[in-house]
Amino acid sequence: MKKVKIVINGKTVEGVQDQSVLSLARENGMYIPSLCYNAEVQSSGGSCRVCLVEVHQGKSMRVVTSCNYPVREGIEVKTDTEFVRKIRKGVLELLLCRAPESSEIKELAARDGITEPRFFTDGPDVHLKNCIACSLCTQVCEDVVGVSAISMVNRGREKQPAAPYMKASNACIGCGACAYACPTGAIEMTDTPDARTIWGKTFEMQKCSVCSTPFIPKEQAEWIIKTTGKDRAFFEKCPTHR
Amino acid sequence: MDVTIAKVDEIIGRYGKTEESILAVLQDFQREFRYVPEEGMKRLAGVLDVPESRIYAMGTFYKALSLEPRGKHTVKVCMGTACHLKGANQILEAIERGFSVKRNHTTKDKNFTVESVNCVGACAMAPVIVVDEDYHGHARSSKVVDILKKYN
């Protein structure tokens, strides 16, 4: 791991070569908005474009997405210039057209002074409500969970995550990772004492043999047993009673 | 052609058992069945051992693939600027009414799939409809149903 020094907003900071500009800025307490980036998901980022910053190198300047721009010796980053704000404003206005009811998008847009987009907005029947088509959920399902139960389907305005044939998925194990990862809370997941429902499929929950609290969908436990060889007895008790 | 597992397997068998074959197989499904059937995508996923979600993503991405059975004939109603000004809307509505079909869908008897498209490059003949490969220029809403009735 090669250490490098760069300047962010006038302050010299030390980071590791090739880590993202976004992560280094955050380590140093500087705010850059982000939606589609999750540090735990290798393939994530680069899609929502709200994390734009200026990168200066010698005489040249580029506006880049900080979540996937690698830190290199000698670059200078500016996160909150007039120019960055102007471009980000345009990005947020378009995101607001796509997800006009999302509180996360509304909040970010309002920070940049936008409350009403000038363009037409997508109604609830065009795509999954509040979804900005960033693909984070499908990346989590494929790369982290490893089941690929959902994928991005259709294209253009209609692009959205879905299970095959828009039906309940055979492959889904009910882990809910997609719903937790989604930056706009667009994926509906309901938990009752006995069951969890997500992507149109209902999962029976495993209950703790001590306190009978439901803590994991049975199918997810089976998946973990199958793929990691973990002992079945491990899933008889909830994390607190293990 | 009816969708049978034997036919599906025959089509899948035309290509190598690798991911690169997915699109070719989906195109052949489209050509032979006039749509990409769910059974076909399922079977393909099983044979290639790739997630169904990946195949479904491709099936929904390409305009040339349709997940609904398509009609024997494709009727494209041009909605480009010139045709629009010359009353393309009335023509499309006349077809919708005459064949009880909504735009971008297929008639009950599966004879026609009706699409609204942008400029087909024959603006001098606006308004234009294109049935399969035939261009019908200066279309009139009162005549268009009769023109289509000749296609069986």
Ligand code: SF4
């Ligand atoms: S549902 Fe959420 S995570 Fe998935 S693509 Fe839409 S906004 Fe992104």
Ligand code: FES
């Ligand atoms: S957070 Fe960087 S592009 Fe979305």
Ligand code: FES
């Ligand atoms: S607008 Fe219809 S052919 Fe050009």
